[in-house]
Amino acid sequence: MLGPFGTRRGMLLYLLVWLLLGLVLAGLVAGVSGAAWPNALAFALPLTVLYAIAAGFSAMYLCRAYPLSGQFRPHVLLVFATTAGIAAAAWTGGALFWDTVLASGGYGVTVGPALRSMLFGLAVVLYGLCVLGHYLVIEFDRTRAAERRELESKLLAQDAELRLLRTQVDPHFLFNSLNSISALTSIDAARARQMTVQLSDFFRRTLGLDAQRKVAVREEARLAADFLAIEQVRFGTRLRSEMTIEDDAAACLLPPLILQPLVENAVKHGIGGLPEGGVIRVQARRDGTRLRVAVENDVDADAPARKGNTMGLANVRQRLANVYAHDAAVSWARENNTFRVELNLPAETVETAKTGD
Structure with a gap:
């Protein structure tokens, strides 16, 4: 079960949501750094898509490694918090590198301390939302599988009942x-x-x-x-x-x-x-x-x-x-x-x- 990555439709819907988040991020970047909208869009959209893929797969595997149906262990929260911090730091570092690349072409946004802090905090929040979304998808798939098994059992019971009636x-x-x-x-x-x-x-x-x-x-x-x-x-x-x-x-x-x-x-x-x-x-x-x-x-x-x-x-x-x-x-x-x-x-x-x- 790959959640939103399991089908082409799910993947497209997942990326569409993140692109909308990229537009929101571009607005925040333009407001915090004072950069022009084209510069903010060139900065925010590629970063958002990259983070969507990296954070999405990371959260997916962690959620399956630590299912909600298992016994709760305090260290699980530490694992997720540490992973979110690492992902946020990597994304912030990638933002600095990407801004350098854009600046060489005249599209930089100047990632100052305020923007770096905002990017780091936003990355932690988005990672947490990824985790929450994957847990919801996992539980939905589990419920749907249980309903499918129940329906199959019901159909098998009806078939057995008809066979018994024939005998x-x-x-x-x-x-x-x-x-x-x-x-x-x-x-x-x-x-x-x-x-x-x-x-x-x-x-x-x-x-x-x-x-x-x-x-x-x-x-x-x-x-x-x-x-x-x-x-x-x-x-x-x-x-x-x-x-x-x-x-x-x-x-x-x-x-x-x-x-x-x-x-x-x-x-x-x-x-x-x-x-x-x-x-x-x-x-x-x-x-x-x-x-x-x-x-x-x-x-x-x-x-x-x-x-x-x-x-x-x-x-x-x-x-x-x-x-x-x-x-x-x-x-x-x-x-x-x-x-x-x-x-x-x-x-x-x-x-x-x-x-x-």
């Missing part, structure tokens, strides 16, 4: 689907082939999802529909589904596979417990700046709530919290013979997401 796609779903395919091969080979294609397409879609990217509601709904189509082969007429995706909500974005555990729970804990079967309804609508997505299914009104269902909902809540913090919520309610889960999250589209970036 948690109910194994019984896969086993039962394969058993259904096996049974269909002897009585309806065409449906067996169709179910095989549906099953492979479903897993191909889920494996192609990226945890760091959001998907459109229409894509997530299509994936849920594929899942239900496969399960319908097993449940037959007992499983019915309804998809109601409003046009202004279809293009909105949401985390991938966020509906998967909800639809899976609806099948397992809802329709699976009803001998006569029931309906699973997936709805999505846009309410101003909010996106509302609901999954509703029929349940046995007399059966108690199952623990596994609550665990799946808690996982969905955690995923929303990881992506949206406190700007999203999931709620669920059971009324008579229906169980409804609703997601409330920001209504983002591809266009608004790019604008936000």
Whole structure:
């Protein structure tokens, strides 16, 4: 980390600041020595640029040798004070030499005792400002690096979470689907082939999802529909589904596979417990700046709530919290013979997401 010297833009900005200081120094020199402005500028600007480079690199290496995060040691102040004094003395000596060179060409400013004292004191102050500036840059870089590591950890956690969710796609779903395919091969080979294609397409879609990217509601709904189509082969007429995706909500974005555990729970804990079967309804609508997505299914009104269902909902809540913090919520309610889960999250589209970036 080289602070302002790390990039061309930083270097140019650093030199620009020092050139402005050189103009201020030229005004002081003209006032103290009574020299003309051209002479003062010829004297001050080269000296300032030279000191900017020398003091800048010196302060940078000392600041990294004695970081603020380390234990404070009194001798550190002595090191900086001594270095500042040496730099100021060298700059004052260089000013005397440069004035001699300029005087030979008729542009001298006559560096008297008052000007020498001013140059020395100013050099000490500027060196101290260099030290302060470098410490600020170091702490800024450290904070930015910590935020970057935190963001990378968060993205890795989201990716691991999505991978875990993929592995948690109910194994019984896969086993039962394969058993259904096996049974269909002897009585309806065409449906067996169709179910095989549906099953492979479903897993191909889920494996192609990226945890760091959001998907459109229409894509997530299509994936849920594929899942239900496969399960319908097993449940037959007992499983019915309804998809109601409003046009202004279809293009909105949401985390991938966020509906998967909800639809899976609806099948397992809802329709699976009803001998006569029931309906699973997936709805999505846009309410101003909010996106509302609901999954509703029929349940046995007399059966108690199952623990596994609550665990799946808690996982969905955690995923929303990881992506949206406190700007999203999931709620669920059971009324008579229906169980409804609703997601409330920001209504983002591809266009608004790019604008936000």
